[in-house]
Amino acid sequence: MTKNKIRVRFAPSPTGPLHMGGVRTALYNYLFAKKHNGDFILRIEDTDQNRFVPGAEEYIMESLRWCGILWNEGVGKEGPHAPYRQSERKHLYKKYAEKLIEEGHAYYAFDTSEELEAMRKQIEAEKGLAQYDARTRMEMNNSLTFTTEETRQYLESGHPYVVRFKMPGNEEVVLQDIVRGTVKVHSSQLDDKVLFKSDGMPTYHLANVVDDHLMEISHVIRGEEWLPSLPLHVLLYRKLGWENTMPEFAHLPLLLKPEGSGKLSKRDGDRLGFPVFPLLWNDPKTGEVASGYRESGYFADAFVNMLAFLGWNPGTDQEIFSMEELAEAFSLEKVGKSGSKFDPAKARWYNHQYLMRKSSKEIAELFDVLLREKGVHLSGEKTEKVVSLVKDRVNFVHEIWEQADFFFQAPQSYDEKTVKKKWKADTPEILQKVITVLENLDDFSVEPIDKALHDFMEKEEVGAGKLMIALRLSLVGAGKGPDLKEIMEFLGKEEVVARIEKAIETLKD
Numbered sequence: 029m030t031k032n033k034i035r036v037r038f039a040p041s042p043t044g045p046l047h048m049g050g051v052r053t054a055l056y057n058y059l060f061a062k063k064h065n066g067d068f069i070l071r072i073e074d075t076d077q078n079r080f081v082p083g084a085e086e087y088i089m090e091s092l093r094w095c096g097i098l099w100n101e102g103v104g105k106e107g108p109h110a111p112y113r114q115s116e117r118k119h120l121y122k123k124y125a126e127k128l129i130e131e132g133h134a135y136y137a138f139d140t141s142e143e144l145e146a147m148r149k150q151i152e153a154e155k156g157l158a159q160y161d162a163r164t165r166m167e168m169n170n171s172l173t174f175t176t177e178e179t180r181q182y183l184e185s186g187h188p189y190v191v192r193f194k195m196p197g198n199e200e201v202v203l204q205d206i207v208r209g210t211v212k213v214h215s216s217q218l219d220d221k222v223l224f225k226s227d228g229m230p231t232y233h234l235a236n237v238v239d240d241h242l243m244e245i246s247h248v249i250r251g252e253e254w255l256p257s258l259p260l261h262v263l264l265y266r267k268l269g270w271e272n273t274m275p276e277f278a279h280l281p282l283l284l285k286p287e288g289s290g291k292l293s294k295r296d297g298d299r300l301g302f303p304v305f306p307l308l309w310n311d312p313k314t315g316e317v318a319s320g321y322r323e324s325g326y327f328a329d330a331f332v333n334m335l336a337f338l339g340w341n342p343g344t345d346q347e348i349f350s351m352e353e354l355a356e357a358f359s360l361e362k363v364g365k366s367g368s369k370f371d372p373a374k375a376r377w378y379n380h381q382y383l384m385r386k387s388s389k390e391i392a393e394l395f396d397v398l399l400r401e402k403g404v405h406l407s408g409e410k411t412e413k414v415v416s417l418v419k420d421r422v423n424f425v426h427e428i429w430e431q432a433d434f435f436f437q438a439p440q441s442y443d444e445k446t447v448k449k450k451w452k453a454d455t456p457e458i459l460q461k462v463i464t465v466l467e468n469l470d471d472f473s474v475e476p477i478d479k480a481l482h483d484f485m486e487k488e489e490v491g492a493g494k495l496m497i498a499l500r501l502s503l504v505g506a507g508k509g510p511d512l513k514e515i516m517e518f519l520g521k522e523e524v525v526a527r528i529e530k531a532i533e534t535l536k537d
Contacts, residue, residue: 034066035246038092038099039073039236042084045309045318046091049251049283049292052335056280056363057249058097059336062355069243070102072113073236075229082312091306094328096351109243114235121230124238124268125191125223129171133267134223137170137192138182159219162197191224193233193260201259206247206278206360213259221260233257237264245275249360252279278360281339282367292370294318302372306331325424326375330382334375338368348381380423388416394425402429404436413518417510431508435518438527439505446507447535450497456532458490459498463525472521474513481513502531 038054040046061068070092072085089104101107111117128134137160139147147168148158156163165172170192171179182189199215223234230238240248258277265274283292286300297304297319307320321331333349341364342349342357349357383391392412399406406414418431465484469476485495500512503524509515516524 033244033246034061034064035069035244036061036066036249037069037071037102037240037243037245038097039071039239039250040088041073041076041079042081042088043076043079044081044084044311045305045307046088047292047294048304048306048321048335051091051095051097051306052283052338053249053251053280054092054097055095055332055335056340056358056360058099059355059358060247060249060360063358066246067101068097068099069107069109069245070099070105070112071239071243072103073232074113074115075118075232075235077115077227077229087307087309094306094322095332096328097332114230114239117235117239118229120242121224121235121238122228125230125234128193128223128264128267129191131267132194134191134193135165135171136179136183136189137168137220137222138174138187138189139169140188143169160192161195161219162216165192165194165220188226190222190226192220193223193264195220195260196263199263201262203258203262203277205255205258206276207281207363207365208252208255208279209365211255211258215259215263218259223264233260233264237261237268240275241265241268241270241273247278247360248275249278249280252281255279278363281364283338284367284369286370286372288367288369291367300372302375325426326379327382327386330379331375333382334378338370339363348378348385376423383419383423383425388412388419391415391419391425391428395428398426398429399436402436406436410518417514417518421510434504434509435515438523438530439503441505442501442531442535443506446497446501450494450507451501451535452494455494455498456536458488458495459502459528459532461488462495462499463528466516466521466525469521472517472524474511474517477513477516498531499528502528 036057038057040050040054058068060066070089072088074080074085085103092098099105101109102112106112125134129136144160147160147164151158151164160168167173172194174182195218196215201211201213201215203211205211221233222231224230239245258279262271262274265271284290285292285296292304294304303319303321303324305318305320306322308323309318309320310316311318322328329351332351333347333354336349336354336358337347340358340362343362389408389412392408392415395415396406396408396411399411414432414435415428418428421431422428462481462484465480466472466477469480481495484490485492496512497507500507500509503512503515503519519527
């Protein structure tokens with residue numbers, strides 16, 4: 029393997045929906061590959077058959093596609109290292125497990141769950157570290173304590189077994205992590221991890237090292253939860269004779285709760301009302317439904333931009349980046365060591381920025397879907413006009429209805445506080461006179477309306493506050509909305525007059 033070509037992988041397990049932290053890991057791998065004209069590989073690590081969830085693999089792939097994180101090699105896009113599902117590669121792993129056993133770096137272990145539990149209890153009673161390691165392995169049922177003949181008999185009889193790594197008793201593992209700096213661990217602190225399970229499947233530890241080697245991965249960029257496994261993985265590279273072609277490692281910081289302490293979880297999203305998954309997830313086992321960023325109204329590019337800044341910073345004041353700009357600016361050296369606190373308000377801010385950058389025509393096309401669901405059918409031009417008037421007030425397309433429903437339906441009620449404060453005894457009389465003025469307008473557009481109202485206030489000596497709020501209340505039902513003349517032009521003379529008359533009638537008492 030040559031290190032000239034940058035090759036990275038995202039290797040999720042199909043055990044449920046893809047957490048936004050997983051999407052960020054995929055994004056950083058993708059950006060790193062894109063920046064260096066490298067390959068981004070999608071590999072599905074489905075060795076844990078007990079935790080496999082139907083539909084999870086498809087969910088992962090759809091999530092990445094929605095985000096624009098597209099792999100150029102991997103599941104669904106076969107390449108020179110196919111297959112890319114570990115369950116379809118299991119014939120490969122046993123060979124390497126056996127190689128480690130033959131060379132004295134691993135061994136068969138035949139201990140039952142009861143025997144393992146007894147060992148743990150005994151060590152805990154002695155206040156020691158309860159793990160299968162150099163101190164305890166020689167007291168257990170394995171090929172190190174059995175004769176060659178006993179081991180052969182156990183294997184031939186079909187007795188369940190696992191293959192464990194024989195952790196060296198006195199070896200120091202020192203490695204430079206791109207994000208963490210120097211990582212130093214002594215092997216005496218580590219246990220004999222299982223590499224191959226009794227169900228004939230490898231564990232993550234063996235499978236990911238073998239696959240990364242065979243797929244010529246140059247950099248392993250993954251979450252910090254894998255940092256404790258790093259010394260074992262380095263030792264596996266050494267014992268398999270691959271140390272010279274071992275990838276470089278970068279362990280990314282955790283995404284933290286909005287309060288800043290602890291890993292961000294679905295419970296935090298449920299508690300505070302924000303998604304933690306890219307897409308809506310319907311759990312096939314429990315029937316539980318979890319919200320997604322896409323279905324909550326987020327734009328994919330806003331979601332990606334927000335995620336990029338959770339752990340990485342370009343070192344400039346720029347906050348809005350296209351995917352191409354992110355790839356150009358991205359570097360692992362600018363990824364922080366400490367966890368990154370998720371801020372739901374900042375996520376909404378990003379969506380607002382992207383909404384404002386889209387044309388009113390683009391937003392109108394999205395909003396039109398919602399209008400049709402509500403039985404409202406407008407021309408594209410009219411919908412675009414509404415969008416242009418209110419889009420600066422919203423973070424999401426679906427919020428436009430809340431800000432603009434009065435464009436499509438007359439008020440059914442009137443804001444009590446505004447009525448109490450601004451609707452005076454002489455308001456109906458003033459509005460009745462305004463109706464006459466408006467009915468006499470031949471051109472019912474913004475400028476003529478503005479001039480007519482201005483002239484009326486001057487002639488009748490009515491203050492702008494008094495007239496305009498009463499008009500807004502009549503047309504909108506509350507003290508909200510964009511420029512009043514724009515609303516009036518949109519509604520048209522007949523509808524404006526009808527709404528004023530209805531307000532006079534409804535609020536006369």
